Amino acid sequence: MQGTPGQRVRTRFAPSPTGHLHVGGLRTALYNYLYAKSMGGDFIVRIEDTDQSRKVEGAEQSLLNTLEVTGIVPDESFIHGGNFGPYVQSERLGIYSKYCEQLLEQKQAYYCFSSAEELEENRKLQMKQGMQPKYDRTWLPEEMGGNMPESEIRRKREEGAPFVVRMRVPDYISIMFDDMVRGPIEFDSATVDDQVLMKSDGFPTYHFASVIDDHLMEISHVIRGEEWLSSMPKHILLYEFFGWEPPKVAHLPLLLNPDRSKLSKRQGDVAAEDFINKGYSPEAIINFVALLGWNEGEGCEREVYSLDELKEKFTLRRVGKAGSVFNVEKLGWLEKQYIKARPASEIISAIKPLLQEELAKKETGMDVDRLVSDDYLGQVIELMRERVNFEHEFISFSRYFYFDPEEFDEKAVEKRWADDTNEVLGEFIDVLENTADFSADNIEATLKAFVAPREKKPAFLIHPLRILTSGVGFGPSLYHMLEVLGKETVIRRLRKGIEVVGK
């Protein structure tokens, strides 16, 4: 019972099921996971659903899903099981009331019958006087240093009046603790409110439930956002009331909006899912978020880390103290790094379904079997790999590899067409049609040989050829693009295009 945490490192991520996983939450989960794994310990997910009104249906599943997609797999949770369950607080109500009884008996907690209106009025008054709003202890019993007679409290209880249970914060003591990222921190108990422990609906508050659960689940390290720093003294006090050894704590710097306020919706996407839906890969997201507040240090200049590498290298020592702005530009750059390095086979299996979807929507003049072949897709990937921002752009941004262009970029046409372009182009199409070897090298040689005696530069034809076959004025090496497209497709597109674009 005496809760001295064992040697084993156990960390937890304790979200409340109120919506999708926030990127700030993702980072907190990641750091908890990385720390546990780097120490050979356990990572636990506990659902903190003590606020019935804010509960969102299905949120806990969504939270767990997103974690798993990014590779953060809990050792224990309401889905994965474990020996310290239940892992959902609403299923642990009996536990909390038992411990509440104990504090009541120890005279470290008391019943409070103050109404919401009274509290609000009191708060306003204190604010007006420039004081910190705190409970005025109207219901603090005489025997605990207050003014309320025992008889009055008993009477209210017998009446069945609604009540909450508050902790009795000791007067004028200093509460100190050591934060693993911030160092020693000290609070004066006079600034700590008599926090509600049990709400009138019989549910515990976060503060009470999390302290009890962290102890019972043998959590060795609490790693959470900085927004919890100022409630730490309450938690410390509770551990003391129970005679429990508090876990080690680390308060992480916040993730910030571009204006440096706490990262929130309104200023862009904040749900991890939003980024995944946009096409960012879990690896890039994890990599990016890991570097927001942590770095390997020692003059290390690496930027790209896999989850496994992070597990190996992560330490709390290297977590910074200042908040960091969530800057999407760098995430985009990281995503590109991952796309450049990803094996073609992986990309193929990711994009093939997307292509098939597109092909189902629209007819293509090309050979469908060839388009969906690994060989063809592999060639497209190598051509587009360095030009694409997201995996799905191997399809969307590379549409001309699968469908004939329906329109031609007007600006590009205007820029690249001369009076005699169509005339020369027409002659060249005939030449191309008679070219047996449709390899990039040979197309290039053919084009150059064709153009030289006519005193034109290769670019005179290159650009129109690109526009007519792809519809746009940019893209991969023209010769390689034509080779991959294949002679039949190229000739068809050119003949058709020259009719439309010709002046």
Next chain:
RNA sequence: GGCCCCAUGGACUAGUGGUUAGGUCACCACCCUUUCAAGGUGGUAGCACGGGUUCAAAUCCCGUUGGGGUCACCA
């Protein structure tokens, strides 16, 4: 407002008394080049301010300023 935390270029950061203050993203220029990317080279830009301590401060101390968090029967 009280309490707490924080402070290196636009963003992420290295740096723990002696460095021409380093790297990445972004930006700019040049190179490469048929375009777009990618790549290469170079560049713009920073220790919030003021006092100390010290032979010597981005680094240590104090103050100021600035920013943030938190003050719920929300987490």
